[in-house]
Amino acid sequence: MLTFLEMLGSRLLRFMEEAGKIVQLLLQAGRWGIRPPYYLNNAIKQMLEVGVNSIPVVLITATFTGMVLALQTHTGFQRFNAESLVGTVVSLSMTRELGPVLTALIVAGRAGSAMAAELGTMRVTEQIDALYTLATNPIKYLVVPRIIAGVVTLPLMTVLSDIVGIYGGYFVSVRVLHANPTVYLNRTWDYLEFSDIYSGLLKAAAFGLIIALIGSYKGFYTRGGAEGVGKATTGSVVISSMMILISDYFLTAILF
Amino acid sequence: MIRISDLHKSFQKNHVLRGIDLEVRRGESMVIIGGSGSGKSVLIKHMIGILRPDAGRIVIDGEDISEMGEEALNAVRKKFGMLFQAAALFDSLSVWENIGFGLKQHTRLSDSAIRRQATEKLAMVGLYGVEDLRPSQLSGGMQKRVGLARAIAMEPQILLYDEPTTGLDPINADMINNLMISMREKLHVTSVAITHDMVSAYKIADRIAMLYRGQILQVGTPDDIRNTDNPYVRQFITGQAEGPIAKDLEKELMQRGIQ
Amino acid sequence: MKLTTEAKVGLLVFAGILLLTFMSFRVGEFRMASRSGKSVHVLFDSAAGLTEDASVQIAGVEVGRVEKIGLLDGRADVTVRIDTDIPRDSQARIRSVGLLGDKYVELDLGHAPQSVKDGETLMAPATTEDVGQLVGKLSAIADDLKSVTSSLRGALGGAEGERSIRELLQSFHDVTLNLNNAIQKSDARIARVIENMDNLSTSLNRTIIENLASFQETLIHTRSATRSMDSIFRKVDEGQGTLGRLVNEGNLSDNLEEVLVSAQDVLGVKKKYNTYVSLRGENLVEANDTKGYVSLKLQPRKDKFFLFELVSPEGTKGDRSETLTTRRITNTGPGAGTDFFPTEVTQTVQERETSDDMLFTAMFGKTFGQTSFRLGLEESTGGIGVDHTLLGRRLGLHLDLWDMEGENSFGSRAHAKFRADYNFLKYFHVNAGYDNFLNAKDSSLFYGASISFQDEDIKDLFGFLPMR
Numbered sequence: 008m009l010t011f012l013e014m015l016g017s018r019l020l021r022f023m024e025e026a027g028k029i030v031q032l033l034l035q036a037g038r039w040g041i042r043p044p045y046y047l048n049n050a051i052k053q054m055l056e057v058g059v060n061s062i063p064v065v066l067i068t069a070t071f072t073g074m075v076l077a078l079q080t081h082t083g084f085q086r087f088n089a090e091s092l093v094g095t096v097v098s099l100s101m102t103r104e105l106g107p108v109l110t111a112l113i114v115a116g117r118a119g120s121a122m123a124a125e126l127g128t129m130r131v132t133e134q135i136d137a138l139y140t141l142a143t144n145p146i147k148y149l150v151v152p153r154i155i156a157g158v159v160t161l162p163l164m165t166v167l168s169d170i171v172g173i174y175g176g177y178f179v180s181v182r183v184l185h186a187n188p189t190v191y192l193n194r195t196w197d198y199l200e201f202s203d204i205y206s207g208l209l210k211a212a213a214f215g216l217i218i219a220l221i222g223s224y225k226g227f228y229t230r231g232g233a234e235g236v237g238k239a240t241t242g243s244v245v246i247s248s249m250m251i252l253i254s255d256y257f258l259t260a261i262l263f
Numbered sequence: 264m265i266r267i268s269d270l271h272k273s274f275q276k277n278h279v280l281r282g283i284d285l286e287v288r289r290g291e292s293m294v295i296i297g298g299s300g301s302g303k304s305v306l307i308k309h310m311i312g313i314l315r316p317d318a319g320r321i322v323i324d325g326e327d328i329s330e331m332g333e334e335a336l337n338a339v340r341k342k343f344g345m346l347f348q349a350a351a352l353f354d355s356l357s358v359w360e361n362i363g364f365g366l367k368q369h370t371r372l373s374d375s376a377i378r379r380q381a382t383e384k385l386a387m388v389g390l391y392g393v394e395d396l397r398p399s400q401l402s403g404g405m406q407k408r409v410g411l412a413r414a415i416a417m418e419p420q421i422l423l424y425d426e427p428t429t430g431l432d433p434i435n436a437d438m439i440n441n442l443m444i445s446m447r448e449k450l451h452v453t454s455v456a457i458t459h460d461m462v463s464a465y466k467i468a469d470r471i472a473m474l475y476r477g478q479i480l481q482v483g484t485p486d487d488i489r490n491t492d493n494p495y496v497r498q499f500i501t502g503q504a505e506g507p508i509a510k511d512l513e514k515e516l517m518q519r520g521i522q
Numbered sequence: 523m524k525l526t527t528e529a530k531v532g533l534l535v536f537a538g539i540l541l542l543t544f545m546s547f548r549v550g551e552f553r554m555a556s557r558s559g560k561s562v563h564v565l566f567d568s569a570a571g572l573t574e575d576a577s578v579q580i581a582g583v584e585v586g587r588v589e590k591i592g593l594l595d596g597r598a599d600v601t602v603r604i605d606t607d608i609p610r611d612s613q614a615r616i617r618s619v620g621l622l623g624d625k626y627v628e629l630d631l632g633h634a635p636q637s638v639k640d641g642e643t644l645m646a647p648a649t650t651e652d653v654g655q656l657v658g659k660l661s662a663i664a665d666d667l668k669s670v671t672s673s674l675r676g677a678l679g680g681a682e683g684e685r686s687i688r689e690l691l692q693s694f695h696d697v698t699l700n701l702n703n704a705i706q707k708s709d710a711r712i713a714r715v716i717e718n719m720d721n722l723s724t725s726l727n728r729t730i731i732e733n734l735a736s737f738q739e740t741l742i743h744t745r746s747a748t749r750s751m752d753s754i755f756r757k758v759d760e761g762q763g764t765l766g767r768l769v770n771e772g773n774l775s776d777n778l779e780e781v782l783v784s785a786q787d788v789l790g791v792k793k794k795y796n797t798y799v800s801l802r803g804e805n806l807v808e809a810n811d812t813k814g815y816v817s818l819k820l821q822p823r824k825d826k827f828f829l830f831e832l833v834s835p836e837g838t839k840g841d842r843s844e845t846l847t848t849r850r851i852t853n854t855g856p857g858a859g860t861d862f863f864p865t866e867v868t869q870t871v872q873e874r875e876t877s878d879d880m881l882f883t884a885m886f887g888k889t890f891g892q893t894s895f896r897l898g899l900e901e902s903t904g905g906i907g908v909d910h911t912l913l914g915r916r917l918g919l920h921l922d923l924w925d926m927e928g929e930n931s932f933g934s935r936a937h938a939k940f941r942a943d944y945n946f947l948k949y950f951h952v953n954a955g956y957d958n959f960l961n962a963k964d965s966s967l968f969y970g971a972s973i974s975f976q977d978e979d980i981k982d983l984f985g986f987l988p989m990r
């Protein structure tokens with residue numbers, strides 16, 4: 008019993024320590040990020056990784072999500088003759104929820120893990136130490152560009168996935184379920200408000216921060232060789248996915 | 264130039280450095296010898312502020328860096344060049360970008376000028392035509408030499424070498440020794456080198472320090488070390504399996520119940 | 523050509539911003555963002571239901587949007603932005619579209635040679651009431667209730683008494699559909715009335731009669747359960763003259779008219795109102811019976827409401843023969859005659875006394891804070907009730923007392939019922955209580971569930987069905 012409590016206590020303590028370190032890393036990134044020089048090239052390179060290279064998988068996911076959303080809501084709404092609202096449901100769900108969250112989860116799996124692996128390898132092969140010896144702050148050089156890339160690209164990707172999701176739903180509704188295309192598009196856009204879109208994008212930016220921060224944190228503090236890198240990689244995906252979903256709830260509660 | 268006093272460092276329960284006192288004078292070439300795992304690399308990383316001491320002082324050029332802020336420390340680090348034991352090249356950058364990293368960050372040189380500098384430094388370590396390769400395309404010895412080229416690229420006042428000749432063929436190793444000597448003689452560089460290679464140590468050192476169990480056992484000129492009375496140092500420099508170091512290890516194992 | 527990293531990232535940024543701009547301009551709010559055209563003021567007696575950004579139309583074609591709604595000397599000052607030229611003597615009125623439709627501003631073009639200028643004020647007709655609309659809505663609600671009743675009977679009657687709420691919802695949907703169809707098919711007249719506002723004052727009376735007659739026709743072949751409704755509307759029918767008078771002169775003479783005026787208010791002609799529709803099922807545990815309710819609550823003012831309920835009879839497994847005797851009931855409940863309990867409300871309603879037919883409730887209620895008192899006809903006999911809400915209106919406690927002489931049940935004492943109702947999710951409630959607890963023999967615990975919609979909800983749910 009006592010050992011159990013002890014274990015619980017030490018777990019809690021470790022959790023707190025980790026949370027504290029993450030916040031500390033964020034603060035340091037903020038501190039180092041605002042002063043020159045700015046490693047713009049690094050940020051652009053990361054945007055390529057986080058953004059451009061994730062586009063195909065994000066687009067495919069969003070398209071099929073929109074499609075299945077249309078199919079499912081159609082089935083449900085048909086039961087009370089509300090088929091014409093399918094467009095509304097698809098556009099609202101995509102912009103407010105599924106666009107940002109699915110994009111974030113995919114990017115967390117794809118780019119967040121890559122960040123953890125890359126920084127982790129740099130840590131265990133002393134490349135991060137080497138940066139110090141070259142009078143270059145590794146948080147500024149490595150972490151800040153990743154965070155910028157995450158915060159900037161996630162909303163952009165979300166816009167893409169919103170659009171393809173909406174038109175995926177449109178395709179299924181109009182081509183497969185033979186909805187009236189004009190009515191469908193009117194319903195899609197009339198009930199959508201700009202606040203739906205930008206709150207989704209705000210969420211996406213927050214998720215981008217989470218992904219980059221957790222990925223960097225896990226990589227930056229990697230220990231223990233190749234095994235450590237592996238652990239950091241999986242850890243980053245698990246933690247950032249969880250944080251995305253948890254913060255999603257709170258962001259939704261705050262934003263709406 | 265570098266003065267270390269009563270330096271302590273532990274990793275969890277592993278008390279690695281237990282009160283190091285060491286002074287490296289301006290323009291001097293100090294060689295640190297000692298058994299594997301004795302804490303040489305940890306010591307050298309303290310000198311450039313990658314690791315922070317648990318206790319003790321590290322004074323560089325009159326500035327105490329042991330509790331210095333990260334920005335001020337960066338200014339101090341610009342005086343240094345360091346070669347890592349495993350080279351630690353940036354594998355996302357090409358060879359010339361690795362060598363020119365410091366120049367790129369801290370000077371306004373154009374890329375082509377940096378590239379010319381890199382080629383020049385590569386020639387100094389006996390390499391050519393590898394500018395555009397990635398570190399992963401190089402052999403271990405080549406990586407080491409590129410790492411050395413990177414360390415000297417900024418023409419620093421202090422050079423830290425962590426086993427510069429390990430993993431090199433004898434000819435290349437001797438070439439590196441000559442390079443280190445000429446760096447000191449022509450550029451008056453202060454250097455700290457870690458090595459297991461006693462031939463190289465005698466050749467490049469003004470003074471040699473022997474690190475054992477987290478403490479400096481003896482500091483002296485190569486002649487002092489060659490004719491030492493200290494049985495530990497004697498066993499180490501002659502490279503014999505039998506001796507006090509082996510006895511200590513045996514005792515340690517006995518204590519822990521391992522035969 | 524191979525794209526550089528920068529070019530790829532730039533493309534992503536560009537595409538993202540482009541699509542975002544595209545979306546911004548497609549979403550509802552931004553469509554009329556361009557501030558072109560001219561803004562014109564219209565003064566209305568009431569702009570109830572009109573919202574900013576509502577459509578402004580000429581002959582059903584959108585020519586602008588409502589920009590602002592303000593108050594000027596006790597009248598609604600509605601600023602509309604239109605992008606066509608219209609004569610200066612054009613008139614504006616507020617119309618609505620859809621079942622519980624969205625309001626819009628319709629412009630009737632005048633004949634003056636000059637166009638109206640930016641910032642000028644347009645004429646609004648003295649009355650903005652759309653009587654054709656009122657009649658349409660009355661018949662809509664009646665049709666609605668009729669179908670609900672029949673489907674409720676189907677749902678709750680006989681051996682299949684345990685049908686689920688979902689089917690109730692389905693029937694609710696059918697109702698809307700039927701209603702829609704009925705309106706679609708039957709009445710060119712309604713459409714004409716709506717289009718022909720100029721003829722309103724002269725043809726008003728005739729229109730009402732015609733509409734009520736055709737609506738009466740649809741009620742003729744109803745089943746027994748709907749006859750109670752039928753009789754109510756026959757009553758209304760008889761009062762045609764009064765109704766016409768009432769609309770034309772606003773001369774009120776008795777309580778029927780008062781009710782109707784309130785109903786008129788309620789139906790969106792003048793005042794703000796609330797409409798609640800709910801379907802409720804209860805399972806009486808000890809009596810081994812089920813009861814179903816369809817209720818319509820009209821709330822013209824915050825502290826005043828009318829409750830109409832159709833109640834499936836108790837003992838549905840029993841004898842279903844119909845007794846068509848009717849009788850008038852005079853309310854003698856406590857508190858009668860005070861200023862908030864109009865004594866004679868129930869006198870105007872006929873009810874048949876049948877033990878196995880649909881029961882009808884029509885009550886008037888007055889609210890004080892969280893507590894309301896109800897008085898009127900309850901389950902086809904006189905009754906009173908008290909409601910109390912707690913927990914931010916999520917929990918409702920209801921105590922009812924009716925059938926004072928014990929006519930509808932076998933007990934000798936009045937039928938008393940206590941019900942607690944908890945709103946756990948949006949439209950959904952669960953309830954539980956103790957029925958007929960004054961008569962030990964017939965008392966029963968019960969539990970059940972209900973769905974209820976406010977007019978806003980109904981609009982949301984069904985407003986998309988076009989009323990044409």
Ligand SMILES: Nc1ncnc2c1ncn2[C@@H]1O[C@H](COP(=O)(O)OP(=O)(O)OP(=O)(O)O)[C@@H](O)[C@H]1O
Binds near residue numbers: 299348
């Ligand atoms: N980052 C670290 N975390 C934990 N322990 C460390 C760390 N770095 C070094 N150590 C421990 O410190 C001790 C000394 O390590 P160090 O690398 O200085 O040895 P060394 O003298 O350089 O040996 P070698 O000649 O083999 O390079 C070792 O026991 C090692 O386990």
Ligand SMILES: [Mg+2]
Binds near residue numbers: 303304305348
């Ligand atoms: Mg070492």
